[in-house]
Amino acid sequence: QDTFTLKLAETWGPNFPIFGDATKNMAAMAEKMSDGRLKIQIDSANKHKAPLGVFDMVRAGQYDMGHSASYYWKGKVPNTLFFTSMPFGMTALEQYAWFYYGDGMELMQEVYEPFGLKSFPGGNTGVQMGGWFRKEIKSVEDLQGLKMRIPGFAGEVFAEVGVSPTNIAPGELYTALERNTIDAVEWVGPALDLRLGFQQIADYYYTGWHEPATELQFLVNEKVWEKLPADLQEILRISMRTAAYDMLIQSQHENAKAWANIKEEYPNVQIKNFPDEVFQAMYKANNKLLKEAAAGDELAAKIIKSQEDYLKDSRAYTDISERAYLNTMGSVE
Amino acid sequence: MIGMIMFLAALFMLMLGFPVAFTFGGLALFFGVFSQGMDLFAFMPYRIMSVMQNTVLMAVPLFIFMGVVLQRTRLAEQLLTSMGRLFGGLPGGLAISTILVGALLAASTGVVGASVVAMGLISLPVMLAHNYDKRLATGTICAAGTLGQIVPPSIILIILGDVLGLPVGDLFRAAVGPGVVLIGLYIVYILIMTRFKPETAPPMPEDNSISRKKEVMNALLAIIPPLALIVIVLGSIFTGIATPTESSALGGVGAIVLAIIYRQFSFQMVWNASKDTVKVTAMVFAILVGATAFSMVFSYTGGDYLLEEWMLALPGEKWGFIILAMLVIMVLGFFIDFVEISFIIVPILAPVAEALGINMLWFAILIAMNLQTSFLTPPFGFSLFYLRGVAPPQVRTIDIYKGVLPFILLQVFVLALIVIFPEWFGMSSSY
Amino acid sequence: MQWIIKLDEGLARLSNFCGWVACVAMLLMAGNVFFDVVARYAFNEVSIGMQEMEWHLYSVVFLFGIPYALRTDGHVRVDVLYSRWSNKAKAWVNLTGALVFVVPFAYLIGIYGYDFALDSYNMGEGSGDPGGLPQRWIIKSAIPVSALFIAIAGLNMATFALRVMSGEKQYEGENSAGGLA
Numbered sequence: 001q002d003t004f005t006l007k008l009a010e011t012w013g014p015n016f017p018i019f020g021d022a023t024k025n026m027a028a029m030a031e032k033m034s035d036g037r038l039k040i041q042i043d044s045a046n047k048h049k050a051p052l053g054v055f056d057m058v059r060a061g062q063y064d065m066g067h068s069a070s071y072y073w074k075g076k077v078p079n080t081l082f083f084t085s086m087p088f089g090m091t092a093l094e095q096y097a098w099f100y101y102g103d104g105m106e107l108m109q110e111v112y113e114p115f116g117l118k119s120f121p122g123g124n125t126g127v128q129m130g131g132w133f134r135k136e137i138k139s140v141e142d143l144q145g146l147k148m149r150i151p152g153f154a155g156e157v158f159a160e161v162g163v164s165p166t167n168i169a170p171g172e173l174y175t176a177l178e179r180n181t182i183d184a185v186e187w188v189g190p191a192l193d194l195r196l197g198f199q200q201i202a203d204y205y206y207t208g209w210h211e212p213a214t215e216l217q218f219l220v221n222e223k224v225w226e227k228l229p230a231d232l233q234e235i236l237r238i239s240m241r242t243a244a245y246d247m248l249i250q251s252q253h254e255n256a257k258a259w260a261n262i263k264e265e266y267p268n269v270q271i272k273n274f275p276d277e278v279f280q281a282m283y284k285a286n287n288k289l290l291k292e293a294a295a296g297d298e299l300a301a302k303i304i305k306s307q308e309d310y311l312k313d314s315r316a317y318t319d320i321s322e323r324a325y326l327n328t329m330g331s332v333e
Numbered sequence: 334m335i336g337m338i339m340f341l342a343a344l345f346m347l348m349l350g351f352p353v354a355f356t357f358g359g360l361a362l363f364f365g366v367f368s369q370g371m372d373l374f375a376f377m378p379y380r381i382m383s384v385m386q387n388t389v390l391m392a393v394p395l396f397i398f399m400g401v402v403l404q405r406t407r408l409a410e411q412l413l414t415s416m417g418r419l420f421g422g423l424p425g426g427l428a429i430s431t432i433l434v435g436a437l438l439a440a441s442t443g444v445v446g447a448s449v450v451a452m453g454l455i456s457l458p459v460m461l462a463h464n465y466d467k468r469l470a471t472g473t474i475c476a477a478g479t480l481g482q483i484v485p486p487s488i489i490l491i492i493l494g495d496v497l498g499l500p501v502g503d504l505f506r507a508a509v510g511p512g513v514v515l516i517g518l519y520i521v522y523i524l525i526m527t528r529f530k531p532e533t534a535p536p537m538p539e540d541n542s543i544s545r546k547k548e549v550m551n552a553l554l555a556i557i558p559p560l561a562l563i564v565i566v567l568g569s570i571f572t573g574i575a576t577p578t579e580s581s582a583l584g585g586v587g588a589i590v591l592a593i594i595y596r597q598f599s600f601q602m603v604w605n606a607s608k609d610t611v612k613v614t615a616m617v618f619a620i621l622v623g624a625t626a627f628s629m630v631f632s633y634t635g636g637d638y639l640l641e642e643w644m645l646a647l648p649g650e651k652w653g654f655i656i657l658a659m660l661v662i663m664v665l666g667f668f669i670d671f672v673e674i675s676f677i678i679v680p681i682l683a684p685v686a687e688a689l690g691i692n693m694l695w696f697a698i699l700i701a702m703n704l705q706t707s708f709l710t711p712p713f714g715f716s717l718f719y720l721r722g723v724a725p726p727q728v729r730t731i732d733i734y735k736g737v738l739p740f741i742l743l744q745v746f747v748l749a750l751i752v753i754f755p756e757w758f759g760m761s762s763s764y
Numbered sequence: 765m766q767w768i769i770k771l772d773e774g775l776a777r778l779s780n781f782c783g784w785v786a787c788v789a790m791l792l793m794a795g796n797v798f799f800d801v802v803a804r805y806a807f808n809e810v811s812i813g814m815q816e817m818e819w820h821l822y823s824v825v826f827l828f829g830i831p832y833a834l835r836t837d838g839h840v841r842v843d844v845l846y847s848r849w850s851n852k853a854k855a856w857v858n859l860t861g862a863l864v865f866v867v868p869f870a871y872l873i874g875i876y877g878y879d880f881a882l883d884s885y886n887m888g889e890g891s892g893d894p895g896g897l898p899q900r901w902i903i904k905s906a907i908p909v910s911a912l913f914i915a916i917a918g919l920n921m922a923t924f925a926l927r928v929m930s931g932e933k934q935y936e937g938e939n940s941a942g943g944l945a
C-alpha cells in the first residue's frame with residue numbers, strides 16, 4: 001500500500017499555542033489512524049516566511065495543505081470572509097451546526113471550488129474578547145477618533161461608528177499601546193493576549209461581539225485530495241474535524257486558566273461591556289455593510305441569507321436552552 | 334547535509350570578493366536547483382514580499398537618511414568633535430562619544446542594519462580624520478551600532494518573546510541591565526586601552542587661544558542642536574507620538590530642519606542624501622534578500638531537521654545544558670542568521686529548559702546577548718558587512734574583523750556574568 | 765569593441781533610471797511617514813491607505829535601489845584578497861559572478877515573481893483592511909520588474925568587466941559604497 005506525505009503550511013510560528021496545537025493534533029491523528037500511510041509534515045511560518053501566502057501556496061501546489069483562517073483571504077476573494085466568524089453572528093456551537101448540518105460546508109466549497117481548493121473547519125477560539133482599552137468607553141462619542149488596532153471586517157464596522165483603525169507592526173504593538181500611540185488593541189482572548197502582556201498596560205478588557213466564534217481553516221489542494229484513496233480521505237476528514245473540535249475545547253480550557261491568572265495577578269484589569277448605545281450603532285453599521293456586500297454579489301447574498309436564517313432558528317433554541325440555563329445560574333448565585 | 338556543505342562553499346566563495354549578497358544568492362541557486370529543482374524558487378517572491386511588508390525594517394532607510402543628512406551638513410562631526418573636546422587631553426574621547434551616541438540610537442531602534450550604518454556614516458569619517466587607529470574605530474562603531482539588539486526596543490527580544498511566549502515588556506525591562514553594563518564596559522575598555530596605547534586614539538587638539546572653561550562652554554553649545562535631534566527622536570517614542578520605526582522619519586525630517594537652521598540646506602543636498610541613502614539601503618537589503626534565499630535552501634534541504642537533532646542531543650542537566658546551549662548558539666551564530674536561530678533552535682531548547690526549572694526570562698536574555706554577539710563574529714557577522722559597505726577604501730575587511738575582536742570578548746564576558754551572577758541583573762536562574 | 769562600449773553605456777542608463785526612481789520613492793516615503801505621524805498625533809486622523817503607502821514606497825526604495833547599487837559598485841564585498849588583485853583578475857571575478865550568479869538568480873526571481881504578480885492581478889487582490897489600498901498587483905509586480913533590472917545590471921557588470929579587460933576602463937581604487945562614510 002502506498003504511503004502519502006502531505007506538506008502543510010501553517011500561518012502560525014513554531015510552538016504557537018492552541019492554533020499550532022490543532023495542526024499537530026490533526027497530523028498525529030491522521031498518521032496513527034492510517035497506520036503511518038498518511039503523514040503530514042508541518043512547516044511553520046518561520047520556514048515558508050509567508051504567513052498570509054498560505055492560500056496562494058496551496059493553490060499553486062507548493063504545499064498540499066494549509067492551516068490558516070478564511071477571512072485572511074478577503075482581499076483576494078471577498079466571499080471567504082464569511083467562514084471565520086461574523087460580528088453579531090453565531091456562537092461556536094451554532095456555527096458548527098451550520099457548517100456540518102446546515103449549508104455551511106456546501107457554501108464554503110462553492111467559494112473555494114474555483115480556486116482548486118477544499119476548505120474545512122480548522123479549530124475554534126470561542127468568543128474572542130473585544131480588546132484592551134486604555135480608557136473606558138461610555139458612549140459612542142468616546143469612540144470618535146479612537147485609534148485601535150483592529151483589522152479586517154470588524155475594523156470596517158468600528159470605522160463606521162467613528163473609530164480610526166490603525167496598522168501597527170505586531171512587534172511594536174505593546175510599545176504602541178503602552179505609550180498611547182494607539183488607544184486600544186484587539187487580539188484574541190486571555191490565553192494568547194497574556195503572552196503579549198497587554199494586561200500590564202491596559203485596564204479595560206472589553207467583552208467580544210465582533211468574532212463570537214472564530215473558526216480557523218484547513219485548506220487542501222483539490223488535486224492532492226483526489227489522489228488520496230477513499231480510506232485516507234476519510235481519515236484526513238475525521239482528523240481535521242476532530243482536531244477542530246478539540247481546539248474549541250482547548251481554547252475554553254486555556255482561556256479559563258489564563259483568565260484566572262489575570263484576575264489574580266492583575267487586579268487593575270476590569271471587564272467591561274460596551275454601552276448599549278455603542279452596540280446599537282455597531283449593529284446598525286454591521287447590517288449596513290452586509291447589505292452592501294449582498295447587493296454587490298449573488299453568492300455573498302446567498303451566504304448572508306443562509307447565515308441569517310440559520311442564526312434565527314438556532315438562536316431561538318439556544319435562548320431556551322443554554323441562555324436560559326446561564327440565566328438560571330445567574331439568579332441562584 | 335547540503336546546508337552544511339553550502340556554508341563551507343560560501344566561506345570559500347566570499348573570499349573571491351564578489352558582492353556578498355549575490356554570492357549568497359548565487360550559491361543558494363546552485364545548491365537549491367540541483368537538490369530540489371527550479372520550483373524551490375517559487376518561494377522566493379513570498380520571502381521578498383515578507384521583507385517588503387516588514388514595516389519595522391523601514392527604519393533602515395529612514396535612519397540612514399538621518400545619518401547621511403547629519404554627515405553631509407557636518408552636524409555629526411560637530412556633535413562628535415565637541416563631545417570629544419569635553420574629554421580635554423584624555424585620549425579616546427571620540428570613541429567614547431561614539432559609544433554614547435550609539436547607545437542613544439540603540440534606544441530608538443532595534444534594527445542593527447539601521448544603527449550600524451548610521452553610526453558608520455556619523456562617526457567613522459570623524460575618527461579617521463583625527464588619526465584614530467582603523468581597528469579601534471571600526472570595532473567601536475560595530476559594537477556601538479549593534480547595541481540596538483540588546484537595548485530595548487529590540488527585534489531579537491520581540492522574536493524571543495514570541496517564540497518563548499514571554500511578555501515583550503518583561504523582556505525589555507530585563508534587558509536594560511545587561512545593556513547598561515555592556516555600554517559601561519565598552520567605555521572602561523576604551524579608557525584602559527587608550528591609556529596604554531594613546532597613539533591609537535589621539536585626544537582632540539587643544540585650542541590654546543581660549544581658556545579651557547570657554548572651550549568646554551563652546552563644546553556644550555555645539556552639542557546641543559544635534560543632540561536635541563536625537564533626544565526628539567527618543568522623546569517621540571517615549572511619549573508615544575511615534576512608534577520606534579516612525580521616529581526614524583522624524584529624525585530625517587528633523588535633520589533637514591537643522592540643516593535649514595544652520596544654512597546648510599539646498600535641494601541638491603537633499604537629493605544627494607537621498608541617493609546615498611538608496612545606495613546603502615540597497616546594499617543592506619540585497620544582503621537580506623541573498624540571505625533569505627540561502628536560508629530557504631538551507632531549511633528546505635533538511636538543514637533545520639539536522640539542527641534539531643543536534644539540539645536534542647544536549648545534556649539533560651541544568652548547568653551542562655546552559656553552557657553547551659550557549660556554546661552551540663554562539664558557534665551557529667558565526668554562520669547562521671539570528672532570526673533562523675531564534676526560530677529553529679530556540680523552540681527546541683525551550684521545553685528542555687522549562688523542564689529543568691530554568692527561569693525563561695533569564696534564558697531569553699542569555700540567548701539575546703549571545704545572538705547580539707553573532708552580529709559581530711567574522712566571517713558572516715552582518716554588522717561587519719554593513720560597516721564595510723560604507724567605509725572608505727583604506728579600511729579593509731580584515732581591519733574590521735580584527736577591530737571587533739576585543740568587543741566580542743567583552744560581550745562574552747558579560748554573557749558569562751549573567752550566567753554566573755543573574756542576581757546582579759535583577760534575575761534568578763531558576764523560578 | 766565599440767558596440768560593447770555602446771551597450772555598456774546604454775545599460776548603465778537603465779540602472780541610473782532605477783536609482784532615480786528609488787531616490788524619489790525615498791523622499792516620498794520620509795514625507796509619507798512624517799505626515800502620518802503628524803496626522804495621527806495632532807489631528808487624530810489615521811488612514812490605513814496612507815499607512816500602507818509607506819511600505820509600498822519603502823519596497824520601491826530597496827527593490828529599485830539594488831540594480832542601481834550594482835552599477836555603482838555599491839554592494840559590499842569581502843576584500844581580503846580582492847583589493848590586492850589586478851584589474852584583470854577583478855574583471856574575471858566580476859564577469860563570471862555576473863553571468864553565473866547575478867543573471868540566473870534574477871531570472872528565477874523574475875519568472876516566479878511574474879506568476880506571483882499575475883495571480884494577484886487575476887484575482888483583483890486588494891488590502892483586506894478598512895480603507896486599505898486596492899490593486900495589490902502593482903506593488904507585487906515591483907518584484908519581477910526589479911529582477912529584470914537586476915538582470916540588466918548584471919549584464920552591465922559583465923560588459924564593464926569586458927571593457928576593463930580590454931584595458932579601456934579601470935576599476936576605481938575602491939569597491940562597495942566606499943567613501944560614503
Ligand code: NA
Pocket residue numbers: 128186187188211
Ligand atoms: Na482577533
Ligand code: NA
Pocket residue numbers: 438439440441442443444480481482483484485486487
Ligand atoms: Na534597540
